[in-house]
Amino acid sequence: SAVISQKPSRDICQRGTSLTIQCQVDSQVTMMFWYRQQPGQSLTLIATANQGSEATYESGFVIDKFPISRPNLTFSTLTVSNMSPEDSSIYLCSTRTSSYNEQFFGPGTRLTVL
Amino acid sequence: GQNIDQPTEMTATEGAIVQINCTYQTSGFNGLFWYQQHAGEAPTFLSYNVLDGLEEKGRFSSFLSRSKGYSYLLLKELQMKDSASYLCAVSENFNKFYFGSGTKLNVKP
Numbered sequence: 001s002a003v004i005s006q007k008p009s010r011d012i013c014q015r016g017t018s019l020t021i022q023c024q025v026d027s028q029v030t031m032m033f034w035y036r037q038q039p040g041q042s043l044t045l046i047a048t049a050n051q052g053s054e055a056t057y058e059s060g061f062v063i064d065k066f067p068i069s070r071p072n073l074t075f076s077t078l079t080v081s082n083m084s085p086e087d088s089s090i091y092l093c094s095t096r097t098s099s100y101n102e103q104f105f106g107p108g109t110r111l112t113v114l
Numbered sequence: 115g116q117n118i119d120q121p122t123e124m125t126a127t128e129g130a131i132v133q134i135n136c137t138y139q140t141s142g143f144n145g146l147f148w149y150q151q152h153a154g155e156a157p158t159f160l161s162y163n164v165l166d167g168l169e170e171k172g173r174f175s176s177f178l179s180r181s182k183g184y185s186y187l188l189l190k191e192l193q194m195k196d197s198a199s200y201l202c203a204v205s206e207n208f209n210k211f212y213f214g215s216g217t218k219l220n221v222k223p
Contacts, residue, residue, distance in 0.1 A: 105156040
């Protein structure tokens with residue numbers, strides 16, 4: 001299994017500012033994923049972050065808005081740039097086991113944009 | 115793309131059995147997963163199916179039919195603590211998970 005921590009756990013931000021969310025895994029993993037969960041909705045994949053390469057973004061998400069770093073095999077960051085109230089959501093970091101049959105989630109970062 | 119459909123909400127009685135269905139359309143399928151998510155918490159893994167048939171794990175069972183693009187999660191002997199959202203997720207090409215909209219289960223005394 002993998003234990004994932006995220007910082008911050010929650011934040012309240014002003015419109016137009018940016019927030020960087022950190023994700024730390026207790027073991028080395030190849031793939032890390034960033035999801036968004038808007039109030040009352042399910043999880044939407046933002047991007048896949050592999051170490052040593054640029055993140056791969058899903059339709060509707062772009063690097064300028066959600067830049068991602070993956071400096072090593074245990075850590076990743078997601079930045080929410082130029083925030084608007086529509087970005088208010090829970091952002092979750094995730095990874096998979098080497099056998100691919102389970103995906104673990106961090107506790108999430110609850111973001112509120114005023 | 116993926117089309118993953120589940121009922122929005124279900125209600126069942128404590129001690130009863132409930133079945134939550136999930137249908138999907140996807141390419142590069144390599145597994146279907148069920149997650150439980152309590153309000154304000156991260157999803158937790160319940161089950162994984164990659165071959166057709168039933169996987170049983172205690173009070174929870176999950177079924178998969180790949181030819182029909184269909185799965186269900188069966189919860190037996192319902193307890194109040196089972197009130198949560200249940201998310202169906204499909205894995206594609208060993209790389210990505212895509213989640214359904216989730217089914218909110220209300221367990222009543």
